[in-house]
């Protein structure tokens with residue numbers, strides 16, 4: 509799907525992956541996350557346990573409140589304090605509301621807030637700003653900036669500008685070309 513992609517991200521840095529629908533942004537992120545193996549090539553992650561992946565699904569429990577959802581994930585990762593996260597994602601006033609009653613953008617903010625309570629340093633984010641209004645995009649940009657300032661790093665697939673002053677890699681030129689397999693005619697590939 510992609511070939512010749514080569515980049516490194518140091519602590520404190522982020523990379524934004526762009527490219528048209530279907531180019532392979534999600535596939536690359538999932539491969540980095542270890543959710544699927546690379547067909548070829550090498551992914552080096554110094555500490556697999558330091559990674560957290562936010563895909564298209566928000567991964568929240570509808571029957572639990574906003575605070576209960578966050579507390580669940582905080583505890584899974586050995587954390588206890590969610591107050592800072594509620595504030596960072598403008599969720600404090602919604603803390604006791606069942607997650608199933610949230611609007612799409614509020615759900616997305618809660619889904620992203622899970623990243624912060626994991627305490628993990630390597631964030632892999634697939635279109636994190638979907639459903640977010642301008643104010644929420646700015647808010648999330650600030651969260652990412654603080655994460656980087658604290659020595660975290662991020663690889664983000666996104667079509668929109670989050671106001672981050674980071675490296676952008678357009679995957680378009682790395683689209684793999686079909687190859688002729690031994691014993692097969694190219695017309696059938």
Ligand SMILES: Nc1ncnc2c1ncn2[C@@H]1O[C@H](COP(=O)(O)OP(=O)(O)OP(=O)(O)O)[C@@H](O)[C@H]1O
Pocket residue numbers: 509527528529530531532533534535536
């Ligand atoms: N499970 C799958 N089985 C077969 N093909 C798949 C599968 N998942 C994705 N693809 C194909 O792989 C290609 C890359 O998909 P991917 O989701 O990585 O693209 P993307 O760059 O993230 O796109 P978008 O911007 O639409 O999210 C697409 O052509 C897609 O149809």
